[in-house]
Amino acid sequence: MQDFEDAPPPADALAESLRGFGYSAETAIADIIDNSITAQAKNVRVQVALAASAPFVSILDDGKGMDLESLRNAMRLGSQNPLIARAVTDLGRFGLGLKTASFSQARSLTLASKKRGGEINVRRWDLDFLAEAEGSWRLLTSAPDGTEKHLENLASQPSGTLVLWQKLDRVRPRLGGTRDGVKSQLLMEQIEHHLAMVFHRYLEGIRPRIRLFVNEASIKPWDPFLSNHAACQTSPDETISSGAAQIRVKGYVLPNKDMLDDENEYELAGGSEGWVTNQGFYIYRNDRLLVAGGWLGLGTTKPWVRDEAHKLARIRIDLPNSEDAAWQIDVKKSDASPPENVRTRLRDLALNIRQQARSVFVHRGEYGKRPAVADLARPWKAVRIADQSAYRIERSHPIASYVLTELDDDDRSIASFFKLLENTVPVEKIWIDTVEQGELPATPFSGESREQIRGLARNLLASLMHGGRLTENEARAKLRRLAPFDQYSDIIDEI
DSSP states (O other): OOOOOOOOOOOOHHHHGGGOOOOOOHHHHHHHHHHHHTTTSSSEEEEEESSSSSSSSEEEEEEOOOHHHHHHHHSTOOOSTTTSSOOOTTOOOOSHHHHHHHHTEEEEEEEEEEEESSSEEEEEEEHHHHTTTTTOOOOBOOTTTTTTTHHHHHHTSSEEEEEEEEEESOOOSSSOOOHHHHHHHHHHHHHHHHHHHHTHHHHHHHSSSSSSTTEEEEEEOOOOTTTSTTOOOOOOOEEEEETTTEEEEEEOOOOOGGSSSSSSHHHHHOOOTTTTTEEEEEEEEETEEEESSSSOBBSSSSSSOOOGGTTTTEEEEOOOOGTTTTTOOOTOOOOOOOHHHHHHHHHHHHHHHHHHHHHHTTTTHHHSOOOOOOOBBBEEEEETTTTTTEEOTTTSSHHHHHHHIIIIIIIIIHHHHHHHHTTTTHHHHHHHIIIISSOOOOTTTTTHHHHHHHHHHHHHHHHGGGGGGOOHHHHHHHHHHBGGGGGOHHHHHHH
């Protein structure tokens, strides 16, 4: 047997170090709610009172509760070995979440719980008390003064658990707002949206598995995939084997802005972080969202970045909790990295969804309205010049060909004007309006009356038939294959 000596860390030093795990207020609260779900709670009530004389955050559930020994164990750091197999419905892993999440926001953590027919048991960590404990792990056995009302709320239930944060020195919104009222409102919005997103699969349906309340407001689910929208395009469900585990994957191409009812629906679907930020993979473990958006370092020649052209692409991944280590799920349950044995397949699936999303974005959702037309002729084409993107008029386009061959003069003025157009395409302005300003260019024929569109169609039909080049039936068929008239077959039928 080798010689050894115990080297326990000083309680105050380690507890203070655990405050730096990088939780925000909303991710910390979500981590506490995970424990409520594991405890089979049906209702969880979050109360945030920053303006009170003694500010606090409380999370009260009606789960099965804990006896004294279980409660003591829950307050221990690392109370659960992450290598030990867990129940398939368990949302925890390290046995650290309750403590790290709480310490990240507050200096005092009170845990109170009761089982059905049992009494209330209480334990409390106070970082200020630990600082005076000379490194000892001194777990307080009573709630602080002034918490009677919180304990009464727990006592009124048959069973449940109360998590109470006090001495709130780090509860604040992630961004924006300096005045107390603005900060408080922004924080509440961030908490509500985060919980609506992370637990949306628990909150969905006529009989949701759990109900969440924040300051008495009921949290409604936020579906990141708009899966019930008629214009949402999906890929088939696919199962990927990863060792003994089965990983389920499904791709979604969300509707373009033109396919949504109004600006409010568009903003809501984009989420609090916006459309560009929310594209990519959504990783779930036991229906709880872990990672919201991003491309997980996948790509072809280099990792993909979140950009405007692929903002409609979202991909759902469902993991069992047995894959935590393989996917490197962190303590905060907010970061993951796919193992090598599934990266290639995930990349191929993502590449396909990205291509579909880009097509819908570029063509403004028109492929969701009608099937794509074979050999569709567009007047513009993208080319590469000196390793840079440029845009040129497609000289083989039926109308461009007619204008150049039949109407151009000896001085080639029309061909020269085409050149001028090609070299003055306002690419930079379009980019600024689309990406930086969040605007989308008007759709084809926006602001045009039906009679104006009909008049243009007549003129183009005449051009195609000029000089007996095409019969009327041939010209009509050709016009149906000219963008954007592929979307206006009814008008072509009328002329």
